[in-house]
Amino acid sequence: MIKTAMVLAAALALTGCAHAPSTAYHWDGYQKNVYTYLKQDAANPAELLQSMNVEADAARKAGRPLPPGYRAHIAMLMVQLGQYDDASKQLEAEKTAFPESTPYMDFLLKQMQGKKS
Amino acid sequence: MMRLLSAISGAASGARVKAALVISAAMMLSACATPKAPYDYTAFKAARPASILILPPINESPDVKATPGVMASTVFPLAEAGYYVFPVSLVDETFKQNGLTAAEDIHNVAPDKLRSIFGADAALYMRVKRYGSTYYVINSETVVTVEGKIVDLRTGATLWQGTASASSAEGGNSGGGGLAGALVGALVKQVMNTASESGFTYAALANQRLLGAPRVNGMLYGPRSPMYQKD
Numbered sequence: 001m002i003k004t005a006m007v008l009a010a011a012l013a014l015t016g017c018a019h020a021p022s023t024a025y026h027w028d029g030y031q032k033n034v035y036t037y038l039k040q041d042a043a044n045p046a047e048l049l050q051s052m053n054v055e056a057d058a059a060r061k062a063g064r065p066l067p068p069g070y071r072a073h074i075a076m077l078m079v080q081l082g083q084y085d086d087a088s089k090q091l092e093a094e095k096t097a098f099p100e101s102t103p104y105m106d107f108l109l110k111q112m113q114g115k116k117s
Numbered sequence: 118m119m120r121l122l123s124a125i126s127g128a129a130s131g132a133r134v135k136a137a138l139v140i141s142a143a144m145m146l147s148a149c150a151t152p153k154a155p156y157d158y159t160a161f162k163a164a165r166p167a168s169i170l171i172l173p174p175i176n177e178s179p180d181v182k183a184t185p186g187v188m189a190s191t192v193f194p195l196a197e198a199g200y201y202v203f204p205v206s207l208v209d210e211t212f213k214q215n216g217l218t219a220a221e222d223i224h225n226v227a228p229d230k231l232r233s234i235f236g237a238d239a240a241l242y243m244r245v246k247r248y249g250s251t252y253y254v255i256n257s258e259t260v261v262t263v264e265g266k267i268v269d270l271r272t273g274a275t276l277w278q279g280t281a282s283a284s285s286a287e288g289g290n291s292g293g294g295g296l297a298g299a300l301v302g303a304l305v306k307q308v309m310n311t312a313s314e315s316g317f318t319y320a321a322l323a324n325q326r327l328l329g330a331p332r333v334n335g336m337l338y339g340p341r342s343p344m345y346q347k348d
Contacts (some may be wrong), residue, residue: 027303031193068196068200
């Protein structure tokens with residue numbers, strides 16, 4: 001009982017107000033995924049891509065927006081697996097969701113065009 | 118919230134519960150303890166960047182995980198504050214493909230060159246001063262200290278800079294009440310890791326303190342936030 005009360009008190013302190021989602025975006029394991037990728041210790045693009053896709057589906061079902069860069073990170077993993085067409089679609093989707101990314105996404109799309117041919 | 122509180126006090130009335138409540142109340146209130154000289158936001162407000170390019174941080178600590186740990190956990194506070202943040206994994210790849218693997222070299226690339234590739238309004242230059250665990254006889258401490266500087270890539274002007282720390286030895290202070298407290302709660306849930314990776318957890322907390330909004334003398338909200346230009 002006391003333990004439960006302490007956990008609840010801690011949760012209260014951490015969440016402040018309980019209502020409204022506390023973040024603007026659906027983050028879940030995204031930061032850890034990027035961290036694993038950047039560390040490059042046993043980073044397996046297929047595994048990382050799979051968890052990114054699972055969480056993107058969960059976000060869609062919950063009607064929560066994906067954070068900036070999420071789709072672009074997916075695209076990069078796809079490129080490493082040779083899935084160029086799907087990667088292009090993800091880069092385009094990043095542009096649509098965040099027009100601020102347009103110059104860089106176009107730079108990457110152009111670069112990928114070169115890789116494919 | 119009131120219902121939760123009465124549920125807690127109804128559950129048991131031991132001194133330990135009271136202590137837990139006092140601690141949690143302290144956690145909610147601790148955000149605004151010491152008044153500081155106000156930061157001069159003139160340049161920031163004139164520039165109002167919408168997108169931020171996070172550059173690989175320069176690591177001054179002996180831990181090789183500092184650069185990936187800090188870089189990966191920098192996206193959350195800036196995106197939640199209302200900025201478009203460039204995908205750090207791809208940014209890292211782009212630098213590598215251009216022969217730039219050392220953070221020091223990347224920090225020396227001219228702002229207009231960065232802007233021509235990424236189209237970012239501003240860049241974040243970071244230094245990791247401390248990162249990782251120190252082991253003592255009876256326990257250990259994990260500390261992360263970061264410094265950050267926002268530079269306008271259109272003009273080269275510094276818009277903001279600051280420093281922040283997080284440590285496992287500071288007890289329950291989550292570093293913010295209200296909205297920021299809720300964010301920190303959500304953040305901790307995501308980055309909690311195995312003991313060997315505790316550096317990443319404290320990197321995330323230090324970054325939230327450095328770059329999250331609202332903070333005393335911290336970053337201003339970005340255009341994607343409903344609080345934009347209201348701070």
